[in-house]
Amino acid sequence: MTVLVLHHRGSLAGAPYHEWLADYDGDVLLIASREHLALVAEELPAEGVHYRRTAAVDGYETSGELEQLALELAAEHGVRHIVACQERDLERAAELRDVLGLPGQRMDTVLPFRDKVVMKRRASAAGLAVAPYREVECAADVIASAEEFGFPLVLKPRDSAGSVGLRILDSPEDLDGYLADGFDLYGPYQPNLIAEAFVHGSMCHVDGLVVDGRVALAWPSQYQYTLSSFATDTGPRLDLTLDTDDPLAHRLLEFTDRTLQALRGPENFAFHLEAFHTPEDGLVLCEIACRTGGAAIRDIVRTMFGVDPSESWVRAQLGLPLPEWIGSEKVTPRQMSGQLVLMKRPGRVVSAPQEPPAFPWVEKYQLFVTPGQTMGAAAYSSDFLLTALVSGRDRAQCESRLRVLEEWFLGQLVLE
């Protein structure tokens, strides 16, 4: 009755699998990435305390050490479940489950969420709007895409996550520059790129949980900023949950239901859907992941519903009990939430408030720099200076509180 946990990136302290599985009648084994543990300045947990066995592997994604070790641990400990919550672990976990004959998500329910072409085909076939796109095999495909879709033109890997590899060409000059200096499609590797029309409008996201094949909880939020502008945006990036009486919220929930039906996921999973709300009042699917959303989205869901979506997802996979209200009926949030993100920006940190202010509505406060540290521009979409979460009765109150928090933080941040 052993569980094998694969932990790719992010804080292990922030994902306490051993606590989530405290009532599981069996051992928990852990394989983590040595490189990513170092990035979050964490040590591999000692064996025999919270985890029966722990291992940190080098070259977590590609060296093959993980697969070899997983199979060895499975043989040695009689592994009955594999838990993998991070995007780039989904395929390998599905394949390892198949090899080992374990229950849980398989490739047929991973691919529609990981392969953007499969995702778009299925969504489109179900009548959902998606951004027009082309699979890119050669430079002429990029040029033809620009001619067909115009500018801005979005280039992104077919199966990446977290905006990694995303490129937006704003103009013909940008395209020329890309073809001259950034184009790297030819060579020994497989092209893995799609070109997509830029969809104007605000980005909304719907986060939730499917249990036993049914949406147990879900709620939409709306980014008040452009996700792709992370490297140059040093202003406040706000993300606000929509109000219960906002018609857009209910349209997004219905859109999410239809997307989930079209993609046909596994029995139990957390999801993070992103959709554009266009100036013409349409909804266009950007993409959907079968995992908890990144950054503070896990905390947003926890603030709204009082449960951790990742913990619930893991427990549901193993058949462990969830709060009784989950799955009995669709629920609405008990309170609303908003997130403030400030991206890293060039400068040396002289001082920054390490602790949150004493506002009772600050649900989470996380500073990512220390005095003396020199920052560059944000290198990726989660290269944060600060993330903070507030609660409130509605969107207006959450936004107002985020503005107060931002003013307080910037008033104390000293850079040189």
Next chain:
Amino acid sequence: MSIVILDPDGRHAPDYPGWLADSGRELRLLTGRAGEYAGFAEVRVVPRYALSAAVETGVLALARGGGVSAVVALDPADQIRAGGLRDFLGLPGQGRDAALALADSVEARAVLARAGVGVVRREEVRRVADLYWWAHQWGYPLVVRPRRGHAGQAPAELADEAGLRAFVRDRMPADPSVVPSLTVEPRTDGERHHGPGLPVTDAALAALPRHPGHPRAVEAVREADGRWLVLGVGYRPDARPARALVRAQAGLAPEPTDPDSTEVA
């Protein structure tokens, strides 16, 4: 109007002017190798030819300058980019999707399977776990080969899990942001057949796109149960005289002695 010729190493450059003398077109050459080239209205030497999009932007600049009537490209590595250019410029000849079906074994397999043509088991390898999964499905030995026939990558046989691990260590890319261009299949030892003449190879050639100047090869293998299945298809320019292929791709009529430029006997 011009005929644009892509030739990475200029190997046929001395011959194009003679082969295409009756075209009435100006010839413009894009090549990766500098040299003395006679008989062309223009020669562009493209640094890093194999990797650079400057080939495409160069052709498009020529098209804007005075029009292009045909793109000629014999080298296998140029087929997809030449097809993309023909599509974009609205030129006759083999387009990007047709080129892909002959260049990429996974695409080819999909085309043939859709047409109901029996093909051997072969699947793409995008990650390490795929190899373990296919070993679980098929058992060992497995053969891993380049998906698109990149030079310098010989097929590898994985006899067992130790062989799989060695392959991963030595041959799989360490960079997680790239996708390996590999396929995996169970080893097949049966009798081989090249070219048309079997129902299955004839069916494969009928299902694959056919364009003048692009000879196609097909290979079949007899399975243990006696069935013939298609093992591979591809573009085989060395199977026909280069002159005939160049003239066909340029849209010129074949000479009486020219063989069919679309099939390999």
